[in-house]
Each structure stands twice: as C-alpha cells, then as structure tokens.
Amino acid sequence: MRHVTNDDDNTTVGQIVALTSSWNDSLAQRFKSAMNLTPVELDIVRTIVMGRRLKHLAEARGRSVGTVRLQAKQLLKKLSLNSQTELVSLYASFGELTIGSSADNSGGQAEADPQKIHVLPDGRNLCYAMAGPRGGMPALFFPALIGGITLTPFMRQCLFESDILLITVWRPGLGQSDPDGPPGFESFARHCADIEHLLDELDISACPVIGHVTSAMFACAMAHYCPERVSHVVCVNGIVPxxxxxxVQHLSKIERLRASVLRSAPKIARMLVHSLLAKIESGFDDEFLKSYLKSPQDQKTIRDDAIRSGFRNAHDIITAQSYDGFLHELQLAALDWRPLYDNPTKKITYLIGDENHCYTPKAVAVFIADRAKLHFETVENAGHLLLYQNFKKILKQVKS
Structure with missing residues (x-):
C-alpha cells in the first residue's frame, strides 16, 4: 500500500510503502522450488517473512547469531536482493498468482488472468496465462518488460469479438518461469524448445506469434527455430538488432548507448538496471514512466490511473524472482541476433507507432528494406504504448 505526501505546489516529497505477508506452507514449498532454496534458507525466509528475529532462529537451531546472519546475507546475495524488506516483497509477489487489474479510459476494471505453470521435461517451470474465448483461435503472446500483460476491458472485449485466445508466455527468469541458463544466442533455441513443449501440451499445432517490444526477438526466434509451429509473426513496436x-544510426541515442553498455560493460549495466528497478519499486514508477514515455500519445495513455496500476502490478510479477530475468532479456537484446532473420520462411510484420522514440519507424524500415518476408507498417497516432492505443489493428494483423 502506497501513501504519497505532497507539498503546497503539488510536488511529490515523500512516499511510504508498507508490506504485508503471511506464511503458507504450500506456497513456501513452491517458493523453495522456484528459488532453488535449501531447507536452512527456507527457514531464514520464514523467520524474516513472519517478522521474527534471526536471534530466535539461531537459538532454535543451536547456531550462533553470527552464523545465521551470515547465512541470511548469503541468501540475499543468491537472490540478488539488497535487504530483508526486498525478500519480504519477493515472497509476497510470488504469492500473487493473478495479474493485477487495469482499466480502460472509461474506468472499468479488468479481470484477472490466473497464472498457469507448465512443468517442462527437466523439471523447470514455464509460466503462462490465457485471455479471451477458450475456443478461440490461439495466438502466442510474448509480453514486454514494461506493462507485461496488462489488459483493459476494451482489449478483452476485442479478443472475444475477434475470437482470439491470447496465450501469454513469460520468458526465463520472468514471472514464475525458471531461468534456463546464462544469456547467449543459444538462449533463443532453448526457449523455443520450451514453447514447443507447451504447444504440444495445449494441443496446438501452429498459431500466430506476437512479440511486444524486446520480446520481438523471441517471436522471430520461433519463426526461425520452429517454423512448422508458426503461421506468421506480428511484432508490436518490436526492437531490431x-x-x-x-x-543503427536511426535508433535513439539512449538505445544505442544502452546496447553499447550492455555489450561492453556488463557489470556496469547490471548495476544500472538494478538501480533503476530498485527506484521503481521504491515508489518512483510514475516518475520513470513520465520520463521514459515521451510522446504526447503515450503521456495521454499513461495518465489513466488504472493503467499505471496495472503496469505496477505487472512489474511486481515480472521481477518476482529477482531483477536478473529483466537484465537477462536486455543482455540478449544487445546481442547480434540478426541470424534469426536469415532465410525466413514465415511472414514477419512490424507495426511501429509513428511516435515511437526508441526504435523509430525509420530505423525499422531501413533494417527490413533488403530482407525477404519482413514487412513494415507505421501506425499513426501511436507511440511506445501502441498495444494499448490500437489493439484492434494488432488483432487484425494476427487474424490475417
């Protein structure tokens, strides 16, 4: 729960975040499995979540306080956390098995989509959710890092009108999907194999694939590694290598700088990403969105309180395991993944908002100019948040 204090000129001067959580043995075992914790580490988590002192755990286990504190410190490092408060937040977020609500411009409340877990052959979890008519045409959706799968009532209505079942799949380390190894070009093939296993489980032979912003590279990877499972690909404000x-010269300067740092100075990149996400979780998510989404259309869209709330809840789910999944995806985006476009056999369509300031329409148009099977269309009156500004056009491409 957040409380904001403003001074006389309506400038934010303070914000308080209160965390509440309770212990549940069933949830704790899932948390233990997902985070790969030892029984001792789970005891430490229980102690911290329940608000007890490590001294009491040390006495119960017959260990020194110094030993237990060292184990707690090592646990935080293992989970890429900086404090016990972040550990409580992680555990609480893990317990949220539904996406938070959002709303359309009329103020309606969105329904929650239950998170589903598909267990892969090697025991890892693959997290996904469904929205739309259960008997509708299936379409895979790889969501963006910002916004996740926030869906307004209008967007849900569009899914039913278009008879499309949206199957949202989280990448490794995001949501409740387990990590699948260090970031590298082989990550694309590994994740595609996981998706293929999920399609088998859902009895889907082939379907369209939607890639949103950074996840466009995973959508294109599906067409590259599993062409028989993909009818066509739609990239919504999708990035390009x-x-x-x-x-590259037509990309925004900040995008070029970000990619350069991720490639040449990974330790600095990690520090910057963790710092940014920690700032967002400290209550400065509104400030971040206002500074990052610069176009007039985006500024208008993000003023909706319910959409901002949906983004905030989605962020909590995306980073539920740690910040590493977020960083993992950015590191992949900075790689040379142009081979995913070599000899494409499936149609790949890029829909780019005319006010997209990151991967501009010009940059995408130049990139696909000499690549067969790649198509490009500028969407007017749309920015980075094209998904929320013209969802009907996106679904029309999915159905085509």
Missing part, C-alpha cells in the same frame, strides 16, 4: 548496420 542494434549490433551493427545502417539502421
């Missing part, structure tokens, strides 16, 4: 090429 920023490694090299004439299109």
């Amino acid at each position: 920023s490694y090299s090429g004439p299109h």
